[in-house]
Amino acid sequence: MRKHVLAVIGLLIALGVAIFLYLSWPDAARRDMAAVTGARPDITPPREQVLPTVKTADPIGWKAGETPTAAAGLKTAAFATGLDHPRWLYRLPNGDVLVAETNSPLRSGGGVKGWVMRHLLGKVGAGVPSANRITLLRDANGDGVAEVKTPFLTGLNSPSGMALLGGQLYVANTDALVRVPYRNGETKITARPETVVRYPGGGNHWSRNVIVAEDGKTLYLSVGSATNIADDGLDAEHDRAAILQVYPDSKKYRVFAAGIRNANGMALVPGTNRLWTVVNERDMLGSDLVPDYLTAVELGDHFGWPWYYWGGYIDTRVEPKNPQLQQYAKRPDYALGPHVAALGLTFAADAKLGDRFARGAFISEHGSWNRKPLSGYKVVFVPFDASGWPVQGAKPVDVLTGFLNKDDEAHGRPVGVITDKSGALLVADDVGNTIWRVSAGG
Template structure:
């Protein structure tokens, strides 16, 4: 008996030592982020991992007057402070700004990646309880600071995206698309939200973005996957990893585009009217890829998840395989780099930040949790050409950096990005609890 106990203890020590060694030496990037960006990113062979690389920045916040660093020719200051995990922004017709103060509901399942995220993302400021609130910010005197900050809509369930259409404000709760009546100038909504369609909740990716079509007849909803690569079975991913197209008049929905592991920001490109999105790709095949991406999306598109990435590269971990899909997996338009966690998306059609930022897309990169070294943690701009697509050979241009300290502590993490009524860029910083305002000058 004693011998069996000693053997068991030795096995635990060996296994534990292996885990400690893995944590001390995770998979390290062999490529620069720049090599994995643009229309023709470097796609290396996967380096499959049993456990994910964990490289999440501890949060220290903005101390002693620190603030992000803007690109040359721009200035940055706080538009609103003292918020509770501000994630997403929406500008109302009168110029008021809505901010979703929100966080993930309690995580259940999600496999080993979900467990690691649930345990460790708290270090990055993502473990706080959700305020479940939309707050209204108003800068009536035009000085670039919101002097009004008031609760607008409460009692929600991890709200994220917001969009006006047909006299309603649509809100993406984690488990439903809901709406409330809205008239211009409202500063508080007391009506009980009406459910338009139910959405699948739970799992790893909780945020549901919302975008109304220009004519207000349709509403698009992004729904991320519940897992990394459908490791809990493809049935658990029904209506997930998709952008849904909702008809509010009939309260029905259909899949508009699929194979998008975690689509988040959505926007219509002003030149062509095409729908674009930013997408977070899969984990645990190395620090160098595959890249998160920015892409146009059309009805019927399939981008390959979970079986394929970047237009047909197979992920052989997925069981069962789907060989018939490979030739139909759409290649994304633009790579943003590995694990940058691209969330925010806004086109520059009404931005007034100078000619350099006149045509293209602003993207909020929340920052990696599973890459060594860290990637993202900044706002970038992707220049577009007159054809409504990223300019040939263009690389992302840094707009707002400095969210990480020199020793890789997180002062903040950018998420939603929009322009305000004066053409400045507003950036939601969910761990700094600030809305930053970037202007020319």
């Protein structure tokens, strides 16, 4: 008799848990996005998700004549089309534009996490083999359209960031920084890439970025975490969730800053040459947490990942604990909102888009998968003051929208963002397979 009673109690408990999960899933936002952006976002209690909220936009592409919507006073047109998952952009000294046509290395894995990743990759077009190619785009006649589109460097391994230093073009593959000689005006490089340094590749955050440091001799290189919160142990995160400083002459690197779950866009703010980055924060704490962010980064900074977020809030899911770190976890400078997936970053040093966009940061938000309703899927602008910091009380300003339609379908998703030689903004769209050009005069 007692066994039957225990069995019934067990079934009731299981039923109660199932009802609770059903009623609380998917987790919906309880704060307006504006409340979770800026220098002082509203950090609410976490709502840990046993079942992740999985909501992303089905990709539908762009029909002929369709474009994203630019802010008032600006206009949008296609700079280049027919690309293969374009992710990152780099402007050469002569004005030519390099685009990394790239994708995640093939992934495997079982369980809920593996299913979620495969589901998401299929939805965003990232579950197909990488082109592993850098393509050169040239607008020789200055009409805002690239009439030259030609393979520039091939045989790479999920490449992303690019940077010129000392007559060498550096390319950040997923697992190694490589370089090739470059002469201004070249349209094709056939030299075999030389490996500079190796670092951990692949993982949930596979793309790497690289920029020249303010000293003009070293490079900053971003390496994202392999998992959400060190789910596979801290050993799997060695030299990850960090910005590395690379010494190309000696082919060595050091960890410049750590506890940064996934930094992609990096740039030096004009006037001060201070390093800034945009960072994707953790998932599965609810639709209001944790805000992705824009922040200055200095040598020795630790931003708390995986143990802490937003300057000392504890993530109780992480084991083993690290209580001594809490007081040292640096608070980011500016919140961009939860789950927006901030990737691209460029400052408006030579942008010519009017006074509203004359000083500040352009940021591409690739779009959420772990939030209801969706967030991101646009390019925003954060205004800066003359001293090189976000304007006090300022909120992000929409620059390029329309990637989502009213049915939450994605025409495209923005990634890399740079300015072209004329001062227009170029935005890589890896779902729409297009580079969009935003210029003044709309």
